[in-house]
Amino acid sequence: MPTSLIQTESILAIDIGAATTRAIFFDVVEGQYRFIAIGQAPTTAEAPYKHVGIGVREAIRNLQAVLGATLLGPQDDNLIVPSQPDGSGVDAVVATISAGPTMRTVIAGLLPDVSLQSARRLAESTYAQIVDTLSLADRRKPDQQLDDIIRARPDLILLAGGVDGGASRSIMEMFETIGLASYITPEEKRPMILYAGNQQLASNAQETLSQHAAVFATSPNVRPSLEVEDVEPASAELADLTVKLRKRQLKGVDELYLWTGGTILPTAYAQGRMTRFLSQLYESRRGLLHVNLGASGATIAAGFNGDLTLGVYPQFGLGENLNALLQHTEIEQIMRWMSLDISANTLREYLFQKSLYPASVPATLEEHAILQAIARQALYLAMRATQRRFPARMRMAQADRMPKLDLILAGGGAIADSASLGQSLLLLLDAVQPEGIAPIMFDQNNIMGSLGAAATRNNFLPQQVVEAGAFLGAGTVVSVVASAAIGDRVVRAKLTYEDGSETRAEVKFGGLETLPLPNGKTARLTLAPFGRADVGLGAGRSGSLTVTGGALGVIIDARGRPLNLPADPVRRRELIKRWSYAVGG
Numbered sequence: 001m002p003t004s005l006i007q008t009e010s011i012l013a014i015d016i017g018a019a020t021t022r023a024i025f026f027d028v029v030e031g032q033y034r035f036i037a038i039g040q041a042p043t044t045a046e047a048p049y050k051h052v053g054i055g056v057r058e059a060i061r062n063l064q065a066v067l068g069a070t071l072l073g074p075q076d077d078n079l080i081v082p083s084q085p086d087g088s089g090v091d092a093v094v095a096t097i098s099a100g101p102t103m104r105t106v107i108a109g110l111l112p113d114v115s116l117q118s119a120r121r122l123a124e125s126t127y128a129q130i131v132d133t134l135s136l137a138d139r140r141k142p143d144q145q146l147d148d149i150i151r152a153r154p155d156l157i158l159l160a161g162g163v164d165g166g167a168s169r170s171i172m173e174m175f176e177t178i179g180l181a182s183y184i185t186p187e188e189k190r191p192m193i194l195y196a197g198n199q200q201l202a203s204n205a206q207e208t209l210s211q212h213a214a215v216f217a218t219s220p221n222v223r224p225s226l227e228v229e230d231v232e233p234a235s236a237e238l239a240d241l242t243v244k245l246r247k248r249q250l251k252g253v254d255e256l257y258l259w260t261g262g263t264i265l266p267t268a269y270a271q272g273r274m275t276r277f278l279s280q281l282y283e284s285r286r287g288l289l290h291v292n293l294g295a296s297g298a299t300i301a302a303g304f305n306g307d308l309t310l311g312v313y314p315q316f317g318l319g320e321n322l323n324a325l326l327q328h329t330e331i332e333q334i335m336r337w338m339s340l341d342i343s344a345n346t347l348r349e350y351l352f353q354k355s356l357y358p359a360s361v362p363a364t365l366e367e368h369a370i371l372q373a374i375a376r377q378a379l380y381l382a383m384r385a386t387q388r389r390f391p392a393r394m395r396m397a398q399a400d401r402m403p404k405l406d407l408i409l410a411g412g413g414a415i416a417d418s419a420s421l422g423q424s425l426l427l428l429l430d431a432v433q434p435e436g437i438a439p440i441m442f443d444q445n446n447i448m449g450s451l452g453a454a455a456t457r458n459n460f461l462p463q464q465v466v467e468a469g470a471f472l473g474a475g476t477v478v479s480v481v482a483s484a485a486i487g488d489r490v491v492r493a494k495l496t497y498e499d500g501s502e503t504r505a506e507v508k509f510g511g512l513e514t515l516p517l518p519n520g521k522t523a524r525l526t527l528a529p530f531g532r533a534d535v536g537l538g539a540g541r542s543g544s545l546t547v548t549g550g551a552l553g554v555i556i557d558a559r560g561r562p563l564n565l566p567a568d569p570v571r572r573r574e575l576i577k578r579w580s581y582a583v584g585g
Helices: 052-067 115-123 142-152 169-184 199-212 232-249 253-260 267-281 322-327 331-335 344-356 365-387 421-432 448-454 460-467 569-582
Strands: 011-016 020-029 032-042 092-097 103-108 128-134 156-159 192-195 216-218 264-266 288-293 298-304 307-313 407-411 436-443 472-479 489-496 502-508 511-515 522-529 543-548 554-558
Touching: 011 052, 011 253, 011 448, 020 052, 020 448, 032 052, 032 460, 052 253, 092 253, 092 267, 092 448, 103 115, 103 142, 103 169, 115 128, 115 156, 115 232, 128 142, 128 169, 142 169, 156 169, 156 232, 169 199, 192 199, 192 232, 199 216, 216 232, 232 253, 232 264, 232 267, 253 264, 264 267, 264 448, 267 288, 267 298, 267 307, 267 407, 267 448, 267 460, 288 365, 288 421, 298 365, 307 365, 322 344, 322 365, 331 344, 331 365, 344 365, 365 421, 407 421, 421 436, 421 472, 421 554, 421 569, 436 543, 448 460, 472 522, 472 543, 489 511, 489 554, 502 511, 502 554, 511 569
Parallel strands: 011 092, 092 264, 103 128, 103 156, 156 192, 192 216, 288 407, 407 436, 472 554
Antiparallel strands: 011 020, 020 032, 288 298, 298 307, 436 472, 489 502, 489 522, 511 554, 522 543
């Protein structure tokens, strides 16, 4: 792309996570934007500091050490903006944030399976915990509803409120209940309210609710008709409210808001923007999946021809919410992923300790095995929850089966901090359980959200940074679906390299096999399944296709879908160790 088409400004992206704060530097090199360097520091939102600015400055200092440049003023310790002739400073700043307590949220709508369901999906697009619901199916008396809302202490109330031109009386009654609950609440603790319902009643909502809300906002209807759902415009408004709440909750966010000129986005929202953009950039016919698992939560974003499905699950995060994971799953479901013989009590103790010290890292093999098992189950639960929200054309007949995808991109602390790339890949395959043939990439520096925020300053930056190799190619995965017994042959594979040499493998059911293919190289992969096994070309169909290599080459996963682990714990642990060994874990 010609340099003249690029606004050549350096951009500093600050990402405040629940455990780690990152300072990421982008600049133009030879006419193209590049990811230059990153500095990291522990997030300081919690005690003893309780000021995110301390962690932000420490991350920038670490970035300065890598760059060999000065970004903070030596006298006042403030960011130098814009850049100076001597090379110090930066031209622009953007930020993303996932730190902060989960937003306690009340959702309201008319019918539970229509507008209320849309409000629920809207809430699941950010770091929210639904603490109460209101609908026509609610059998509580108005005074009971009022008491329960006050008792729930919501940070946010999402009011969907019927289709455009639909019922008004019931919605007006909800206005009165919500308005009165907000009025009774002490002013400094009043919730923010977002109205995304019947647009004919927007002015009534404004009149009734705005004077009693901490912040009141309206957006287009998330359910304009019974057949149509559109949460994206409301998601943008909700992202803005999320940042405003963080300004109330966390010291230092106000200063960051000034540094960025207001360009702060919730990390999950920015990741969703990038996922949608990449699905369009790569002209994805089937879909592009991005998964992120860190301390603040699990984020699943899927782009289908530019349409976005975004699910954010703070209840599955590996930080302070970790001790509540057992409210969503049985302990046996976590222990099934264990590679070592570890007791249930040891696992419970780790969950509690990790929630108290979310920035802690595993110090022993046992702790590492526990964290890997927890991460698998958390990401597995988040993935299954999001699959139910995929567009109807992409949902499989079996709820626990994944549609075929064009690309899978993974990031977050759980992925990036694994002991090896093979462990990261195996964690991803176990939790997502993809089908068919798809390249796998890792966001090893966790810059996905920062790219989404930087796009608000420069539209060219995300594309150029991605094309320059900012993500690590792990390789191409062939996930085989077959009905077979362990040890039965399911596929014969042949990889033909550019120089004419070949690598062959015969893969048995229940196994993993890797074929070497360096990053950036391509080869011709020929697959010949046995019986009715499906390698992504259709049941029993053979074929050849060009595949791209990566750090792990071409991986053939013949463990079946859905993945069934042996009930016997000794056999299961041995199998998990064998799989880990197969991918270099």
